[in-house]
Amino acid sequence: MPIKPLYLDFFKFLDHVEKDDPWLSYQTLYIQPHQKFFEAYFGTFEHFDPAQISERVRKIKAEDYSQLRALIQLQDPLALAEEALKQSRAILPLNPEPPVYLFVGFFSADGATLMVEGAPSIALGLERFKDFKDLALLVAHEYCHGAERLLLKSFSPAKERPLFYSIIAEGLSVLFSEMVYPEIPLHRHLFLTRERLQWCLENQEVLLELAGADLASEKLIPILFGPGDANAGIPPRVGYFVARQMLGHCLTHHGAEDFGREFPGFEELFRKIIQEGRM
Numbered sequence: 001m002p003i004k005p006l007y008l009d010f011f012k013f014l015d016h017v018e019k020d021d022p023w024l025s026y027q028t029l030y031i032q033p034h035q036k037f038f039e040a041y042f043g044t045f046e047h048f049d050p051a052q053i054s055e056r057v058r059k060i061k062a063e064d065y066s067q068l069r070a071l072i073q074l075q076d077p078l079a080l081a082e083e084a085l086k087q088s089r090a091i092l093p094l095n096p097e098p099p100v101y102l103f104v105g106f107f108s109a110d111g112a113t114l115m116v117e118g119a120p121s122i123a124l125g126l127e128r129f130k131d132f133k134d135l136a137l138l139v140a141h142e143y144c145h146g147a148e149r150l151l152l153k154s155f156s157p158a159k160e161r162p163l164f165y166s167i168i169a170e171g172l173s174v175l176f177s178e179m180v181y182p183e184i185p186l187h188r189h190l191f192l193t194r195e196r197l198q199w200c201l202e203n204q205e206v207l208l209e210l211a212g213a214d215l216a217s218e219k220l221i222p223i224l225f226g227p228g229d230a231n232a233g234i235p236p237r238v239g240y241f242v243a244r245q246m247l248g249h250c251l252t253h254h255g256a257e258d259f260g261r262e263f264p265g266f267e268e269l270f271r272k273i274i275q276e277g278r279m
Contacts, residue, residue: 003081006034006103007126011069014062026057037101040116041108041123048106056106065104068126075132077102081124084139087180092269098122098146100139111138113145120146137177137184144176145169151265164215166225166239171247172266174240175273182276190240200241211242248273 009030016025031038042048048056081100089097098113100122108125115121122142124135148155148169155168177189187197200207214220223229224239251259256274260267 002085002097002099003078004034004037004099004101004103005078006030006037006101007068007072007077009033010104011065014060014065017060017062022058022060023054034101034103036117037103037121037123040114040121041103041105044112044114045108053106065127068104068129071129071131072126075135077124077126077132077135080132080135081139084136084180085143087136088140088143088176091179091272092144092147092176092266094143094147094150098143098150100124102126111142113142113149115149120149122146134188137181137188140177140180141173141189144173147176147265148172152263155263161221162216162218163211163220163224166221167211167215167243167246168263169243170225170240171243171245172263174244175248176269179269179272179276190244191237192241196235196238197241199235200238204241204245207238207242208246211239211246 013025013029016029019025081102085097085100096119098120099116101116102124104127105125106127108123108127110125110128112123112125113120114123122139124138124142129135155165174189178184178186181189185194187194190197190200192200211220211224221239223232223234224242225237228234228236228238251270251273256267256270259270263270
């Protein structure tokens with residue numbers, strides 16, 4: 001089954017949190033049944049060590065997640081993810097198709113792609129969602145990252161990941177999610193507000209010049225794709241806009257065929273992007 005609703009086992013743990021030892025219940029009901037996923041997740045992000053996780057688990061109260069439970073009853077994330085996979089598959093078929101893990105962590109990323117048992121997998125941490133209106137968009141975005149890992153293995157660097165890599169990877173995923181969900185406004189594909197997108201458009205030339213001068217290093221990645229730099233007047237998360245524009249300009253200039261030779265497996269996607277005038 002492509003969709004893995006791990007949150008159901010998290011709720012089983014919550015039902016036992018006041019009956020048994022919370023740490024023991026957490027491990028036996030939630031972690032152990034999904035051992036491979038959590039090994040990959042904790043190994044990739046290293047948010048907490050086991051002692052810190054144990055301490056946090058022992059402080060959990062069932063009511064802490066009552067809002068999430070209510071949200072899931074109103075909007076089924078499993079059904080939303082299934083539909084997003086279907087839509088993504090129609091644009092860019094993949095074999096194997098990346099599974100989607102719907103889980104609850106501690107301050108986990110809303111969406112991420114990680115390797116589980118050697119295969120690209122989509123991880124969606126549900127605990128910070130106020131609603132699921134962009135859950136399908138996130139699946140599409142991460143689906144493209146999964147495609148990048150499957151189809152562009154020689155492109156993905158093993159250790160150092162300069163800004164150039166982020167520009168290609170994030171630019172591709174933004175353009176892909178636009179193809180899957182063209183009705184969704186651009187600012188949401190970019191994880192920005194309308195106002196922030198307008199700021200980016202007004203400062204596009206400066207942003208592209210800044211990124212273009214430093215593509216071979218990593219120093220701008222946390223600034224462009226993270227909190228920004230208040231001293232330099234750069235707001236948070238503008239990197240998705242920069243990546244989309246830079247990749248789109250290259251695609252328009254070189255054409256789908258030439259660009260497709262550099263990124264095998266994406267040729268048809270590039271043709272569709274150009275035909276629909278996305279840039």
